[in-house]
Amino acid sequence: MSSETPQAQRAKGGRGAQLERSGLRPGWTTGACATAATTAAYTALLTGEFPDPVTITLPRGQAPAFALATEELTGTSATAGVVKDAGDDPDVTHGALVRSTVRRLPAGAGVVFRAGPGVGTVTRPGLPLPVGEPAVNPVPRQMMREHVARVAALCGGSGDVEITVSVDDGEEIARSTWNPRLGILGGLSILGTTGVVVPYSCSAWIDSIRRGVDVARAAGRTHVAGCTGATSERTVVAEYRLPENALLDMGDFAGAVLKYIRRHPVPRLTVCGGFAKLSKLAAGHLDLHSARSQVDKGFLAGLAGRAGADEALAAEVAAANTGLGALQLCMSAGVPLGDLVATAARDRALAVLRGAPVAVDVMCIDRAGAVVGRSAVA
Template sequence: MTENSPLRRGWTTGTCATAATRAAFEALVTGRFPDPVAVTLPGGGRPAFALATAERGDGFARAGVIKDAGDDPDVTHGALIVATVRPAAAGAGVMFRAGEGVGTVTRAGLPLPPGEPAINPVPRAMIRAAVAEVCAATGAAGDVTVEIAVPGGDALARKTLNPRLGIVGGLSILGTTGIVMPFSCAAWIHSIHRGIDVARAAGLDHVAGATGSTSEAAIAALDRLPEIALIDMGDFVGGLLKYLRVHPVDRVTVAGGFAKMTKLSQGLLDLHSRAGAVDLGHLARLAAEAGAPPALAERIAVANTALDALEQTRAAGLDIAAVVADRAVATAARVLQGSPVGVDVAVFDRAGGLLARTPVVRS
């Protein structure tokens, strides 16, 4: 890939599971594996996939597809997605089972009830549609058990949010469009929403969204929050707050380092560098509000980093972090306007030490 070439799209685990199921079911019915095998995406596209494995036995057929996530750094890129299809009782329809490396839902609040294999609703619909296509072409009955497996998926799942969401034993089979968009924000925001759903279903009244692992550990210890209350929001504070506005809890704490909370104090809801840098002029004005003399404010306006500005103000005995926190919570409260959610902001240093914290604000 050249520097200016577009990033390559990939395929979700749901699409790969659908392709594997389609191939296995067709082999179960006809004795032949289609290779490549085509499937229909929710948006109408129809990609085809080469089979990595194909096996028939007494009362079953099994096929596997290697997941290609394109240029996205997806944890499941290169994983083998396997579908084993077996006949089911007449009238059963399509039933789903979790095989090796596919998780099981254990907590309420997710799109599937506890006890169900973590094969999400859209992939289930895609798999049912693929089975129906084969039935229409062959006259077969569509009463089958579909077991989806991802060998090694349990280890991969430990790198995801599944354990925190109460999905045990492996990965989730995911996808809403069937396509992986490289470096998409959608997957992260989706996980934020599911984390809130799980916390609400568990009856929690206080959740915390943190920008990183240091601030998450710090706020968890400070407020004695259980893991289920901790939302890994990363840079997507807007995604957290906007979802809470419609799906409220009593209180949310926004926790992060000084630079990230400075961006929130500027009014930014995406705290990534691509969305905007720390405005040192803004920090200089806040320093002046905190009592900085003009000479110090001028130095802050040309500081090397937000950390440099923080250290200069602290050396002068000024609490600029408190001013940043106050402005940051005002930004967050505006997003939550009209909802019953109270919000506070906690600002931490790089070692997890508390620099400033606001009272809870309710709009």
């Protein structure tokens, strides 16, 4: 799957070595699939034959081959389709059929991109594409342009083409993504900066967080909220009446939100999430996933002790089965552990922001969405 030897990848300490050690199989982005389909379609348009499999070159030099799932050739256009294989990543677009239809344009027209069925259109500013453009991101566009130029040079074409990218059932799949909130309507985005899907890297989620910040800034929002889930979103909306494009689906990626806002400040950030998750942020973790960080009940016991809990209560907190269990013990004793965690989480967020002009407050909630801890704005 890579043009490099395993020895070379290990020597570079790159993703290939990491994936080899993990035992997880990488996959291909929608951008790589669209590039493969485009390459096959344009080759057929010029030669009458579809290369199958079709080989492309990715930005980091890998040269994967893709089998064609569909092909259609008419007098004026050619269409090829590739089924996306996301490897071992739990990607909602795994198994999606990505099609590219290539049509000749007059000399000098260049490469023009269109959104076919299942590919979205940009309707709000703040994204890396202008309003009205098909949601085919810049790197996949560049990959397709480069491969069109290569095919033209090999097969005698001008390289002036219209590329229409579509994804079967893409509009339905897109409902499970951030696209509707970001103002990308009608389907999926064609994504990818390397062409490779790294299993469990969650790069698409983090990219969506960044685009959410961009859209909020472009809309003039001065207050955004990073929320760990739907319940925390409802709590923030009830508290602050924030519009949808001010809500960042942070999930477990507190660090991704804070680091991006550090570089692209918004005047105010509210972080809202479950008490247990935010206790991890308070303790210094920036990835809140249960597989990568755990609730530190000893840390919670220390906070409780500094707030007046006696040794017996602190010991109970340290031995509690869950973070919420520790919180309930303190609430019964009148110790404001929720506020202490929220304040510590806010201070951790401010430390990551490194003096960026962003005021921060934190709200901790229980499973029902009730606020059980709150920090001041600082």
